[in-house]
Amino acid sequence: MYTSKLVLLALCGISNLLWAQVSTVQGRIVNASTGASVPYATVGVPDQSVGTVADAAGRFTLKLASATDRLMVSCVGFEKREVRLVGGQLTGGAQIVLQPVAQALGEVTVRRDKLRPGTIGRRARHDAIIGKNDTDLMGHFITGDDQGWEGGGIYQFGRASYLDTFHVYVGRNPCGMIRFRLNFYAVENGIPTRSLFTNDVQFVLRSQQTGWVAVDLRPYNLRVEKQQKLAATMQWLESAECTAKWPPFVVPASFPSFHQSVIRTKSEDQWQVHGAYPSMYFTIQSE
Known part of the structure; x- marks a missing residue:
């Protein structure tokens, strides 16, 4: 019985070690309309104090200390997007595409005199x-x-x-x-x-x-x-x-x-x- 418990604990430790080895997520965030980089977009785990910000070239690196299956990517002027993770890696490739928010005509205002x-x-x-x-x-x-x-x-x-x-x-x-x-x-x-x-x-x-x-x-x-x-x-x-x-x-x-x-x-x-x-x-x- 004790041997089985020790084996189980050892397997759990190996599993955690394997997760730690694949817990770095890297990607590049681009504009769906132009293909250009989206600088300083934010990347985060929902409802957790885990996240980062892309650099001026739209590239980011995020280290995850625990397992999660999704990230939220957002930037002002773009639609927020959820991306999925499997084994700590992006499922759709390293490039994340954000759709620009369409500006309604009513948003363009003229100041009164x-x-x-x-x-x-x-x-x-x-x-x-x-x-x-x-x-x-x-x-x-x-x-x-x-x-x-x-x-x-x-x-x-x-x-x-x-x-x-x-x-x-x-x-x-x-x-x-x-x-x-x-x-x-x-x-x-x-x-x-x-x-x-x-x-x-x-x-x-x-x-x-x-x-x-x-x-x-x-x-x-x-x-x-x-x-x-x-x-x-x-x-x-x-x-x-x-x-x-x-x-x-x-x-x-x-x-x-x-x-x-x-x-x-x-x-x-x-x-x-x-x-x-x-x-x-x-x-x-x-x-």
């Missing part, structure tokens, strides 16, 4: 350590597996508005360079869901850049509907020379707050919602 300027979000920049009632819920500890981390806030728009500029205060930045994607989601039942726009908005932080960072959104002509609840997040795409695990990357946030911040570790992970107000805001033009 009379608009009212304003802001929405938190303009305070108190440091997470020094500021009263501040915390670093928007902090991210550098791990070397940072691609896909995402954090931001939820905003309620009373009037139909155009987004002119996105502002974020970076309290700490131990990296040589960080590329972010600015994502915009509809909010349902308090959780970010579908992408609101098809525009891929990216920005880059220079070496150890801190302070207020502004991203010009006017070229994208982004319009938010009246009473729209929107989640705006910064998604970590790539970085360089992030050698220090401390101090972490930090966007300060006021806590506690009736405002909400959202964070997830990878692109297909479940969202975490906190009662915090990150130092992020928009300048807007309202109708």
